[in-house]
Amino acid sequence: MKISTKGRYGLTIMIELALHYGEGPTSLKMIANENNLSEHYLEQLASPLRNAGLVKSVRGAYGGYMLSREPKLITASDVLRVLEGPLTIVEGMEEEKPAQQSLWLSIRDAVKDVLDHTTLQDLVDHENDEPRDAYMFYI
Template structure:
């Protein structure tokens, strides 16, 4: 399973919101500038996150976005599923022979376990340790 920029940048948005949780709304422009990302691209990603109930938008001159729940209640899996779809390493697992099917199921379950046990709060607390060109997840 390969996570695209949608998933990676979506996690970036959520991490930035988690870092400043409780401080009021954060603009996408601020997140884009802090992370050297396209504000226009982030605008495309925030809509599904809002529709899924992971973030709330605040209108007005000092508006922006806030997390819809505590950072410790939102997992990386929540974000990845919204932006990337179902978590599966290969298509058509049910059509594989039993030995291969078992392997793909075990890989899928391991990925789900990591994503579902890693909260946005966990990522925000460790984001200073991550190199600027990506995240490193170990399974």
């Protein structure tokens, strides 16, 4: 499974909002500037997140976006499903031999488990514990 920029940048928005949870609205311009991303692209991603009820928008000079609930109640899976759709490891898995189907299902279930059990709060805690350049993930 390949996560596109929609999922990656959408998760970036959500982590930034979680970092500022309880402080009022955060502007997409600030998120874009801090992460060197396109504000216009982030605006396109914020709409489905709002429609899914993950964020709320606030209009006005001091407006922006905020999480609709606590960071510990929103998972990475919630965000990625909105922006990327359902988790699919292999297209046409039904046509594979049973041993291969078993492998693909195991991989899908492992990825799903990680996404379902990683909350925005977990990601914020990791963000606060580690220097920004220290991320290294092993698969």
